[in-house]
Amino acid sequence: MTRFEVLILGNSSATPMYGRHPTSQVLNFNEQFFLIDCGEGTQMQLFRHGIKGSRISHIFISHLHGDHYLGLVGLLSSQHLVGRKSELHLYGPAALKEILDLQFKHSDTRLRYPLIFHPTNACHQEVLFENTRLSVRSFPLQHRIACTGFRFDEKVQSASLKKEEVERLNIPIPYLRLLKKGIDYVADDGTVHRAKDLTYPLPRPRSYGYCSDTVMNEDYFEAIKDVDLLYHEATFLHDRVERAKETFHTTSLEAAEVAQTVNAKKLLLGHFSARYKDLQPLLEESRTIFAQTELSEEGKWFLV
Amino acid sequence: MTRFEVLILGNSSATPMYGRHPTSQVLNFNEQFFLIDCGEGTQMQLFRHGIKGSRISHIFISHLHGDHYLGLVGLLSSQHLVGRKSELHLYGPAALKEILDLQFKHSDTRLRYPLIFHPTNACHQEVLFENTRLSVRSFPLQHRIACTGFRFDEKVQSASLKKEEVERLNIPIPYLRLLKKGIDYVADDGTVHRAKDLTYPLPRPRSYGYCSDTVMNEDYFEAIKDVDLLYHEATFLHDRVERAKETFHTTSLEAAEVAQTVNAKKLLLGHFSARYKDLQPLLEESRTIFAQTELSEEGKWFLV
Known part of the structure; x- marks a missing residue:
């Protein structure tokens, strides 16, 4: 079966503590590597977990809070310094281009490889990437600033003949x-x-949904319907649901409700507040509603 | 004796590997904490080595290559999120302010503490900070872009009476x-x-010199004359002196020559190229000229 799995590089919210890192994930689909968000330290985390930056062909940035993109300039610069030649496609809010350009200007950096920027739109769903095997869509989330989730869909393949x-x-x-x-x-x-x-029966095409950061809101449920693996932020325990709403985040109980409502097969919790050194209570709270929950543990691969 | 020591948070040059981190140091003078450069991952390194960000009152940025400042937005944002109220003084190239402002604008961040920015000048020496016990000066280095070193001088104190x-x-x-x-x-x-x-004899006032990044050049020797501890970048071994010159960096042999010429008491090497997994050869090369050399080891405190 085609490889389709996610490596967690960071599972922390914005004040990283206890050795945790801000949000970043690598998705491996059929040996093509996609980076989803790129928090501070991502290039070091890639090295630690044995992924060469040169293998990454596409980067998707959900929004412009620092804990989701501050590792980008470092990663892009290092790829330049190690002599990357191949195209790198970057998807994110339009202002990201301005932020990168300003920093490259002042560091006098002219990338030696093609960096192709694709601005995302946080108002409606759109297809960002497509090949014969996979499509990637973005969809609006509801956060303090413009933010999108991403959905990765394996495509139906031709069957094999008997x-x-x-x-x-x-x-x-x-x-x-x-x-x-x-x-x-x-x-x-x-x-x-x-x-x-x-013909031999086809394996059912699989899908991965990524939701970070957002307040729980049924507007995005349709976009992640029936995913095999749903990553959903769970910044707080539900006793802080008011704080979660104020800051446009989700509780672990709410993440479980989302997973159940959209008929996800599995749920992966992440984006944990520095308030929680021990993450087990978040896992246990989610499992009271949705048994197939896991904590997004850094350095661990999860099958889609 | 008044505490005067430096903690190494990062000793890597621009492509951090082998668990090393980009440049950053904490200087503790009499329990006042100064951050010197702030490469990507600095906030996580501070946590790892038990330094609260709230203790840092002044940050000095040498130049706008990413490996010397990309941890800044994350650190400043986290200080905001954990409720810092006290002033933070930031010294660096004028464009740094523009870079920070743009990122705070797009993340909709309005810091809840006073961040006081002091632009530095890479053309001549200047006093950046002074109190009754310590002065900090910047001085020009010669790198691909505008870059300054820093010198921390303990002041002569009044003697104690018998x-x-x-x-x-x-x-x-x-x-x-x-x-x-x-x-x-x-x-x-x-x-x-x-x-x-x-009166009792006064302890001799101590001084710390910080040189990163630069090609070896006698123009800055006067500024670091007679320092007790000299941190000097040593990106390459001397067999790559041509590469060092091309990229406006220094070899470990040259760093030793600088230390000897300026009459430093001790030398601390740093900013190591990803080319070197094992750093011992850099140390040994330097010691052939300047015996009192140490490698800037991450997590280690060095007395000034």
């Missing part, structure tokens, strides 16, 4: 492509050969 | 202040009471 069957039935070559797409073949004598009988 | 002697001789109170300043007292009968006999 070769011996197909040869035995002597199905003409031009029809094989149609069978793979699920279209039945009708022989000259009127016999119907069903595509589902002549 | 109380019993002074009382025995019945020296009038108004003259005691003069004795402490080294001025002899002449009694009515013409007897001279020497200040040096009536």
Whole structure:
């Protein structure tokens, strides 16, 4: 099965303590590496967990609070210094370009590789990236400043033919492509050969939803419906739900409600407040509603 | 004796590897904390080494290459989030203010404590900070972009009186202040009471010099003359002296020559290239010229 998994580089909210790091994740889909948010220290975390920066082809930044993007200039500069030549696509709020340009100007840095910036829109969903195997969409979240979540969808692939069957039935070559797409073949004598009988069952396409940072709000539920793995921020325990609402964050109980409502298969909690040295209570609170919850542990890969 | 020591938070040059961090140091003078440069990850390093950000009153930024200041927005933001109220003085190139303002604007951050920015000048020496015990000066270095070093000088203090002697001789109170300043007292009968006999010998005032990043250049030698502890960048071994010159950096052999020429008591090497996983060769090379060399090891305090 195609590799589709997420490595957590940082699970902390904005005042990183106890050895935790601000938000960043690497998504590996079929050996193509996507970086999701890039908090301070991301380049060191990549090194620590054995991921070369050169393998990252696309970076997605959710919003312009420092704990989600302050590692970017360091990472981009280091890629320049180690001689990267390949394109790097960066998706984020339009002002991110201005922030990068100003810093590159004053450090007199002219990147030696193509950095292609794609501004995101926090008002409506859009497809950011697409190839034959995967699509990435952004969708609005509701935070203190413009913020988007991201959804990664594996695409339905053509089925594999049951070769011996197909040869035995002597199905003409031009029809094989149609069978793979699920279209039945009708022989000259009127016999119907069903595509589902002549192909192996397809694995169900998988999806990953990423929500950070946001107040819980049903407006974004549709965008993460039925995801296999949902990362959702859970800055506070629910006894601080008022504080969560004030600061446009979510509690671990609310994150569980979101996962349940959108029919996610699994939930990954993150963006933990410095208030919590021990994270178990957040996990336990979420599991009272949604059993398939995990803590996003730094350095750990999670299968989508 | 008054505490005067430096904690190394980061000793790496611009592509941090092997668990090393970009440049940052904490200087503790008499329990007042000064931060010198603030590379990416500084706030996490402060936490790791048990220094509260709230204790830092002054921050000095040498130049606008990312590995010397990218931790600043994170640190300043976190200080805001944990409720800092006390003044924070920031010294650095004028454009730093523009960089901070732009990022605070887009993250909608209005600091709740006074951040007082003092632009530095990379063309000539200037006194940046002074109180009764310490002065801090900046001086030009020669790097690819405008860059300053810093020098911290303990001030000569008033001497302590030998109380019993002074009382025995019945020296009038108004003259005691003069004795402490080294001025002899002449009694009515013409007897001279020497200040040096009536006071304890003063400890010699100490000084710390900080040079990062620079090509070796005698223009800055005067500014670090006779320092007790000299931190000097040593990005490369001397077999790469051409590369050092091209990139406006120094070799460990050159750093030793600087220390010897300016009559420093001790030398601390730092800003190591990612080329060197093992740093011992840099230390050994420097010691061939200047025996009192140490590697700036992260997490270690060095006495001035």
